[in-house]
Amino acid sequence: MSKQQKKQRPQESRGMSDIDRLRLRISAMINGPRAQSLCQATIWRLESDSDQAWNQVMEELGETDGLVMNENEDGTVTLQWEAAIEDGGAVEEPEPEMVIQRLHEDRIPF
Incomplete structure (x- = not known):
């Protein structure tokens, strides 16, 4: 295929x-x-x-249940949502990323 034919392909391909x-x-x-x-x-x-992509995605977000969209003065959009509640009825605390373990917490008796 020539270089010209490659350039003429649609962006989706x-x-x-x-x-x-x-x-x-x-x-x-x-x-x-x-x-x-x-x-x-x-x-x-x-x-x-x-324009088409932005408008379509904004419309899709606007149709999402539980999502609040606020247009800001600077052109940005703030999306807000409620935290998901697990089956137990309460939001679980995330596991700590790092656990500090002290190998010698007690004084050594010598």
Whole structure:
């Protein structure tokens, strides 16, 4: 295949669509540890995001149950949600990432 034919292929055949790329970026923002601990994430539009992709993803987010969207003055959008409640009826505390263990807590008797 010639170089000209390769350049004329649609973007979808080369990789992800604009919408999929935007969904993935917003998903990473929402699933980040800070956003999860605060139950909120602030997302923003990049210059490379098309109007169609941005509007479609904002519509999809707006239809999501339990998600509150607030448009900020600077053009960003803050997403807020309630923490998920486990089957036991209470939110479980996360396991500590590091446990400090002291090998010699008592004085050695010599």
